[in-house]
Amino acid sequence: MATHVEPAATSRAAIWEDFIDIFYAPGAVFRRRENGSFFVPLVVVTIVCGVLFYLNSGALQPVFDAEFDRQMSVAMRQNPNIPPEAVERIRGFGMRMQQIGMFVFIPLAIVGVGIATWLAGKLVDAKQTFRAAMVVAAYAYAPRILDMVLHGLQGLFLDPAQLDGRFRLSIGVGRFLDPDTVSPMLLAVVGRIDLITLWITVLIAIGICVTGRIPMRKAAIAAAIVWLVGALPLILGALRAM
Numbered sequence: 001m002a003t004h005v006e007p008a009a010t011s012r013a014a015i016w017e018d019f020i021d022i023f024y025a026p027g028a029v030f031r032r033r034e035n036g037s038f039f040v041p042l043v044v045v046t047i048v049c050g051v052l053f054y055l056n057s058g059a060l061q062p063v064f065d066a067e068f069d070r071q072m073s074v075a076m077r078q079n080p081n082i083p084p085e086a087v088e089r090i091r092g093f094g095m096r097m098q099q100i101g102m103f104v105f106i107p108l109a110i111v112g113v114g115i116a117t118w119l120a121g122k123l124v125d126a127k128q129t130f131r132a133a134m135v136v137a138a139y140a141y142a143p144r145i146l147d148m149v150l151h152g153l154q155g156l157f158l159d160p161a162q163l164d165g166r167f168r169l170s171i172g173v174g175r176f177l178d179p180d181t182v183s184p185m186l187l188a189v190v191g192r193i194d195l196i197t198l199w200i201t202v203l204i205a206i207g208i209c210v211t212g213r214i215p216m217r218k219a220a221i222a223a224a225i226v227w228l229v230g231a232l233p234l235i236l237g238a239l240r241a242m
Contacts, residue, residue, distance in 0.1 A: 030210040
């Protein structure tokens with residue numbers, strides 16, 4: 001009798017429980033939600049991350065300024081006649097767009113990860129549906145909420161002189177590399193070796209294993225492919241900066 005009661009109770013778990021369980025029992029979340037909608041977790045992650053990014057924007061201004069200055073140095077090499085007043089207008093506009101853009105970037109990123117998860121799963125014979133892949137992507141992105149919290153705390157307590165690049169905020173290899181001297185290509189690749197990105201990748205592997213009904217070994221290969229696909233935008237950006 002107990003074997004029938006437990007799944008019923010699990011299936012009735014509230015959404016808020018998913019965002020607790022995903023951090024310590026992700027397999028249970030993926031099992032009970034694989035046939036559900038990915039819209040709710042996508043919206044929750046988007047709103048929370050967007051609000052946290054907006055609240056952090058003041059404390060993280062040194063990071064934004066450093067990244068903007070590097071981008072403008074590339075633009076100035078291509079067009080040295082850009083007037084200083086235009087640069088400041090672009091800086092202000094870019095900051096406002098970043099604050100708003102996070103509400104657009106997060107859902108697009110989740111959808112992109114979902115598509116990559118589904119396609120990578122097919123390469124290893126996963127029986128995962130497209131809906132289940134999107135559910136996995138939406139819940140797997142939950143650690144980004146913790147990432148935003150950690151960014152805000154670092155912005156408040158670290159010396160602004162240390163915040164000379166966005167990878168300085170990561171809990172990974174990129175934190176220890178000087179963005180002004182290290183090759184942009186190297187930084188783009190090793191910048192993906194950080195705690196939050198690897199955590200998301202592990203959650204994707206678990207999600208593919210559970211919803212695709214394949215061994216973890218194959219699911220890990222698919223998740224590694226998703227990790228590599230996620231590095232492509234950074235690599236393309238590095239190529240433009242070189």
